[in-house]
Amino acid sequence: MDDKTLIKKIRDGDRSAIKLLVENNKNLVWHIIISMVGNNSDCEDLFQEVFLQVFRGFRRFRADARISTWIGSITHHICVDYLRKKKKETIFRSHDNNQELMPGFSADMGWKQTENEDLNQVVLAAIARLPADYRKVITLYHLDEHSYQEIAEITGMPDGTVKSHISRGRNLLREMLITLVPDLAEILDDL
Amino acid sequence: MTQEQIKNNELDRMIHNALTSNNDLIVPPGLPDTTIRKLEKKVLLRELILELFIKVGFVLGSLTILAGVFVWINGSGVLTGLYIHFLNNWQIITSLLLLVFIAILIDQIGLRFYTTFKKEVSLKG
Numbered sequence: 001m002d003d004k005t006l007i008k009k010i011r012d013g014d015r016s017a018i019k020l021l022v023e024n025n026k027n028l029v030w031h032i033i034i035s036m037v038g039n040n041s042d043c044e045d046l047f048q049e050v051f052l053q054v055f056r057g058f059r060r061f062r063a064d065a066r067i068s069t070w071i072g073s074i075t076h077h078i079c080v081d082y083l084r085k086k087k088k089e090t091i092f093r094s095h096d097n098n099q100e101l102m103p104g105f106s107a108d109m110g111w112k113q114t115e116n117e118d119l120n121q122v123v124l125a126a127i128a129r130l131p132a133d134y135r136k137v138i139t140l141y142h143l144d145e146h147s148y149q150e151i152a153e154i155t156g157m158p159d160g161t162v163k164s165h166i167s168r169g170r171n172l173l174r175e176m177l178i179t180l181v182p183d184l185a186e187i188l189d190d191l
Numbered sequence: 192m193t194q195e196q197i198k199n200n201e202l203d204r205m206i207h208n209a210l211t212s213n214n215d216l217i218v219p220p221g222l223p224d225t226t227i228r229k230l231e232k233k234v235l236l237r238e239l240i241l242e243l244f245i246k247v248g249f250v251l252g253s254l255t256i257l258a259g260v261f262v263w264i265n266g267s268g269v270l271t272g273l274y275i276h277f278l279n280n281w282q283i284i285t286s287l288l289l290l291v292f293i294a295i296l297i298d299q300i301g302l303r304f305y306t307t308f309k310k311e312v313s314l315k316g
Contacts, residue, residue, distance in 0.1 A: 013238060018230045022223050030218045039215040047218075048226045055230050123209030142203065143210040174202060187201050 003067045010058055022051055025071045028144055032072060032154070035139040036079040036132065037086075046082060050075045065153065072140075072154035119181075126176040133157075134169030141166050235307060239300045246299070 009017035033046050140146045152159045178185045261269045
């Protein structure tokens with residue numbers, strides 16, 4: 001079902017369209033919430049709040065944007081408000097110290113010998129240490145595969161800022177990964 | 192493909208794999224259903240309220256037409272008489288109107304809302 005048909009059905013009060021709307025956008029909403037506020041007990045309330053606001057604001061929605069981008073932008077605003085209220089920035093639920101950050105790793109251990117799971121943990125821990133804005137755009141870019149323009153619309157940042165955040169975030173990640181696992185330099189280090 | 196592109200692709204792959212492996216990024220089971228139910232309740236409530244307003248509007252419209260017919264037949268003295276009657280018994284008339292309003296609200300919105308969702312829960316359960 002395309003965006004226009006879905007909007008029309010929701011405006012007409014079609015309950016199956018509401019279900020489709022939530023199902024189609026649940027991952028995007030959840031990813032933005034987790035990357036911005038971290039996994040805590042408020043996330044589920046924020047998730048529901050997003051869709052309630054989407055539902056309330058449907059009459060104001062302009063059909064020239066994609067629904068997912070519009071929903072992403074609402075999610076972003078709700079998370080910003082939440083963080084403002086909490087006056088603190090939380091990060092991914094991860095580990096608190098470097099020992100825990102690197103399960104199964106030691107200085108002389110080659111990355112190829114480690115399990116993929118462990119490498120994923122290291123990358124996740126590195127992502128968790130990125131500044132919030134970088135983490136947010138990297139999650140949207142790599143996990144949800146949004147374009148620079150879509151990320152800009154969701155976050156309200158200019159296109160150029162999104163591009164530079166992704167680039168700087170990736171560079172920071174690369175540096176962190178090489179520091180944590182020196183053998184990764186072989187495949188990640190700049191020429 | 193240049194050496195730099197290969198390294199970038201490798202980093203892309205690592206980031207993607209790590210993010211998709213993160214359980215925190217998986218939507219908790221049941222959360223979308225709970226959200227859908229909340230939204231469906233809102234839709235139903237809106238429909239019921241709209242329906243109630245239409246019915247009330249229909250009744251008030253009919254009464255206005257009836258009053259117009261009375262005025263047309265008997266002159267405006269009927270309305271003055273009704274007004275005086277209302278002023279003399281305003282407490283009981285207001286109480287009755289309030290009672291009727293609450294009864295309609297419970298019947299048209301409260302009970303219908305409750306029974307619709309109760310029925311859906313028992314069908315799903």
